[in-house]
Amino acid sequence: MSLPLSGLRVIELGQLIAGPFASKILAEFGADVIKIEPPKTGDPLRTWRLLHEGTSVWWAAHARNKRSVTLDLRQPEGQEVIRKLAADADILIENFRPGAMEKWGLGFKDLHAINPKLIMLRVSGYGQSGPYRDRPGFGVIGEAMGGLRYLSGEPGRPPVRVGVSIGDTLSGLHGVIGVMMALRHREQQGGVGQEVDVALYESVFNMMESLLPEYSKFGVIRQPSGASMPGIVPTNAYLCKDGRYALIAGNGDSIYKRLMEAIGRTDLASDPNLANNVGRAANAEMIDAAISAYTEQHSLDDVLEKMNQAGVPAGKSYDAADIAHDPHYQARDMILDATLPDGSTVQVPGIVPKLSQTPGQITRPAPELGQHTAEVLTGLGIDAAQQAQWKERGII
Structure with a gap:
């Protein structure tokens, strides 16, 4: 060939x-x-x-x-x-x-x-x-x-x-x-x-996305934010019951709604103030706290299974051993x-x-x-x- x-x-x-x-x-x-x-x-x-x-x-x-x-x-x-x-x-x-x-x-x-x-x-x-x-x-x-x-x-x-x-x-x-x-x-x-x-x-x-436009237009100097992505909510690393972290990205409008329903927070799923990213970004701490309250009661595997069933992007942080033995990689x-x-x-x-x-x-x-x-x-x-x-x- x-x-x-x-x-x-x-x-x-x-x-x-x-x-x-x-x-x-x-x-x-x-x-x-x-x-x-x-x-x-x-x-x-x-x-x-x-x-x-x-x-x-x-x-x-x-x-x-x-x-x-x-x-x-x-x-x-x-x-x-x-x-x-x-x-x-x-x-x-x-x-x-x-x-x-x-x-x-x-x-x-x-x-x-x-x-x-x-x-x-x-x-x-x-x-x-x-x-x-x-x-x-x-x-x-x-x-x-x-x-x-x-x-x-x-x-x-x-x-x-x-x-x-x-x-x-x-x-x-x-x-x-x-x-x-x-x-x-x-x-x-x-x-x-x-x-x-x-x-x-x-x-x-x-590759720096909004870094310069935000400074040019608003004078905002973007700052480090750990595992989260400020202004895009929710996307973070959430501690699970077994001490491992689940990475969950529920920042699409429909995805967010499915995420909240999956963790039993239908009140947040139906809140019109949180229906789009602008509203969610203004309430990031509250949303992250709700997700953390759920993940802290469940193992990483259980959280990922729940997210997959709900159609919410989620995963774990792979190390070399995870990669080497993962069936999808293979x-x-x-x-x-x-x-x-x-x-x-x-x-x-x-x-x-x-x-x-x-x-x-x-x-x-x-x-x-x-x-x-x-x-x-x-x-x-x-x-x-x-x-x-x-x-x-x-x-x-």
Whole structure:
């Protein structure tokens, strides 16, 4: 089966999360991704968090379907290899600090002169322009500048992180969107590529919903609110009898009515003052108290069953064990086995989104460092003797 991105070649110069997350998605749908890594050390993510046989188990998900080539981009020979690869590539992804690629003679203008069809995805903390352009930026800083960190956590307490590198992955997703639009433009405009400029903070800011409009119109600075969503009622985490929390979202008008009837509060269900969200938002504490009074008398499982019967969106807060053993995850192929270099397996997330005719695939496991260096360089006409010399000099 031909995948939707089959035939596209992607050169990945990024490290860690944002750029490589974008290329992971492209690879899952058929793109040939050549990942360039520093000799000896490789992508730092290879040694992040829990390791198996010296390599992060995260790597099995993050680098699947890619080919690994070791190359020192600081060396003229390494830069020349990138030019050779770019001459026949469709997409190049990089997430260095702005100016680094230009310093190496690998900026968009340089590579576009070699290959006018090339699309260059550039992911950075603050973008390729603006007064903050040259500042170093990681996802955590993008989350802070984008407004997410300020809203995360409990009122009056320090801001907390989401728990994953959400700023990086949001940037990777925006990068994929930009690349797909650039491919469409290239198709329509005679094969001309372009730059896709993705900033970490902008990717986060793009998800911040009413934050700016409310400040602009009313001078309101939205504040952290813990598990609730101020102005959208009811939606919260409610303590149950067994000490666990039920997440209940009854904020649609008809859903709210069904929720109140399910917990035996027909008085609140029929109250005309609570028939729409404006009225409910003005009485949020009373409504939350009524729901809590019910959940505190029942187990989490019983509460969720009651909500499901009533057609009210509800769920529990899943941990890793919940996810690994959930039948819906399994039925949707969202839990897959990946093979590690020693032959053992590890569970990794499945592929998103689901396409009905050309679903994404895992065609090769995450590569060992430099596993495909000889294969790729030979394809560029660089013979074994030259490769041996470069290896001795630390270029590959």
